[in-house]
Amino acid sequence: MPKTENTEIAEKDLDQGESLLAKLALEAELADYSPVKGCMVIRPYGYAIWELIQSTLDKMIKDTGHQNAYFPLFIPESFLQKEKEHVEGFAPECAVVTYGGGKELEEKLVIRPTSETIINHMFSKWIQSYRDLPMLINQWANIVRWEMRTRLFLRTTEFLWQEGHTAHVTKEEAEEETLKMLNVYKTLSETILAIPVMDGIKTENQRFAGAVTTYCIEGLMKDGKSLQMGTSHYLGQNFAKAFDTKFQDQNGQLQHVHQTSWGVSTRLIGAVIMTHHDEKGLKLPPKIAPVQIVIVPIYKEQPDKEMVLDKCKEILNNLSKDFRVKIDDREQLSPGWKFNFWEMKGVPIRINLGPKDISNNVVEIVRRDTGEKLKNVQQKGLNEYLLKLSTEIQENLFRQASEYLNKNTFTVTDQKEFTEKMKSGGYLICFWCGNENCEEILKQKTKATIRCIPFKLPVDQIQEEGYCISCNKKAKEKVIFAKAY
RNA sequence: CGGGGCGUGGCUCAGCUUGGUAGAGCAUCUGCUUUGGGAGCAGAGGGUCGCACGUUCAAAUCGUGUCGCCCCGACCA
Structure with missing residues (x-):
């Protein structure tokens, strides 16, 4: 593997990739493989890290006005089907319970892959008037997504997370909430986990099934791959319409609520492992070190x-x-x-x-x-x-990770350079015309995908217009490409 | 679902090609000496070799089947 001049991505990291993750997680006794394929046991030392992340984030969530609640693990199958894009997105990775108490169930129960549907069902009952809004709810839960390929902490069949669900009177208020919580995640990542992130908007391809807009924070791991560390969605009125979640406004008119949802998971522990380590093992930031x-x-x-x-x-x-x-x-x-x-x-x-x-x-x-x-x-x-x-130490870990991120972020203008640079990983910033096909072509060639349309770019890269990295047509949007987990 | 790998004391693995009394290191236990960057010596305990069937006088080893996990790919807010 050729080493690019400006990169510090070590060859050994490129080679080892995820076996390095497994090695660190197993050796440091953060996790162990379970008897069930794709599932892991979070061991006490790993769980203690989670508890520290959890308690910090829980406070941040409460400080922004949200309350914790708990919704059921089982979701009636019919709920999932009410929102068209949502069911299309999640159906392939749902685990479904068909038997209970020794009898075949009349309606199958889906084990939650996320809780928008069941929460909307309840919201539609709880929300009557504009006085009931905004409704700001969070839940800490486990969820199940039947992934084909799993990796310790980064993608397991069952994982722990927090999911926020809110309902608002106006679009503007909901959008503000979406960005506010994305920013909470960014702060959590940078000040607690010591991981710098790129924040931005997901392209249509990677948008949450059922959302209008998906925002994300992405971190660059030490092996040159990008990891989505958190997402925040503006759901518009999609679920409100599907579940008839309505309120009466001050003029007596019935309106659908505007909603958001947002989450981070135990994947954050994977991010910490893949950001802070050396040949001797893990380097935990003091704020989350058990x-x-x-x-x-x-x-x-x-x-x-x-x-x-x-x-x-x-x-x-x-x-x-x-x-x-x-x-x-x-x-x-x-x-x-x-x-x-x-x-x-x-x-x-x-x-x-x-x-x-x-x-x-x-x-x-x-x-x-x-x-x-x-x-x-x-x-x-x-x-x-x-x-x-x-x-x-906390600051130094963040500084080191930031330097690493900066050294491995490049602006590219032609495809040759793109292909060459992508070999060693990192973030490539370039113009993109907005055509999904253009992304697909590059993905086939390099395995890289668009991680996001970033909010902010380094000063020297601000430029109004350029040419699409793939098709060379005029383009206005600058995007970040990277190989991803 | 396709390709690859693995399954042998608690852990990491050797042994299998070419069938012949199950091994090593680490860990554990006992004793003595040790302790400023993975301690040493002496001794001890611990495994129906994933499972099933078959071949054979004899199977960890050969054959067939089966189960499980890991890795790569396809897939993936």
């Missing part, structure tokens, strides 16, 4: 041991106020083994503590993001020091 600091005691003989462990506990107690911290006091394992173990698990900060440090009232600190060893850090004021360091 263990932010691990203390490794180092001792030789008995009197040392007790003294070292006591000191470790003392430090743990102090740090516990500000951090998720843990002592690895397993006796049978050598310090060296523990260093490698916690590095593989992605713990952002490690403290090595031995007799020498204790006699000098210092500790040795090792940063996971840079590998840097910080010797002789004073025990006095350690919390403040580590709070600062933790922030710095």
Whole structure:
């Protein structure tokens, strides 16, 4: 595989691709394969990451006025069929229950691939007047989509997510909501997961089945492929019409509501894995690290041991106020083994503590993001020091990922260059005439698809008009192409 | 659904071509020495070789079938 000049995409990453993802997820004990094909078990360490993402996002969702609720896993088959595009989009990947209680069911039950239909059914009951609007609901749930090909965290048959569903009086209000939540996702990704994203609009090809407009955030993974990390849809009145979700306005007129839906899933954990790692293993951003600091005691003989462990506990107690911290006091394992173990698990900060440090009232600190060893850090004021360091690591991971994104984003104007550059992955920005066929031709050639029509472009790329990368006709839209998961 | 790979102690795998008493490393247990970047020595326990049928005096090994998982492709808000 030829290495393009400006790219830092390592050849080994290109080769390993997803086996790298599986290796990291399995080794770091985030997940395991389940006995059921395409499904995975999220292990405690992986689930702890999810809980941290979840609690942060849950607060953001509530802070923007939404309330949590829960709707059933089973959806009557007839519901799905009420919206034409929706059923066409989802039918092939639905799991359907036909038996219950030992009898064949009168109406088959679809295991939710998403909940627009059943939620609209309820909305149409709950919404009568403009005074009932906006209705702002979120649910945390599991969903099932029968995918042909699965990958740990990135695409599994069952996965966990959050789906927001809102209903509004006007189109404008609903569109504003759609963009507001997309922006929440962007903030979550950048400030919590330390992953920079491209935000934009999906082309018709990739629009959510039943939506008017689909917006997305896309992240560039370390192997050069793009990952859709979140979507937000303006649904217009499509579902409202299908489910007769109407309200009476101030003039007494009946109108259909304007709706949105938006979601992110456990795929975000896959994004973290594929963005932050090196040959030693994961690098978890402090804000979602289940263990932010691990203390490794180092001792030789008995009197040392007790003294070292006591000191470790003392430090743990102090740090516990500000951090998720843990002592690895397993006796049978050598310090060296523990260093490698916690590095593989992605713990952002490690403290090595031995007799020498204790006699000098210092500790040795090792940063996971840079590998840097910080010797002789004073025990006095350690919390403040580590709070600062933790922030710095969080920011540094984001900075590194941003640099990577910038270095692997190119503007291309002719097809030869496109084909050549796409070999090594990354984002290619170019003009596109809007014809789906043009995208298809390039997809056949390079496997790349249009990820989105970006909201913002680098300053030097602002240009009113150009020529379609595929057919060379005049084009107004600039799009981002990439190979995708 | 097509192509490929795999299935052997808890884990990673060798053994299969050319049938002949099931192996290694790691892990576990015991003892001693160790512990600042994946510790050493000595000893011990643990497997009806995915399943079924067949060939054979004899099958982890050969044949047929079957089940499962993984990978690649087709598919995919």
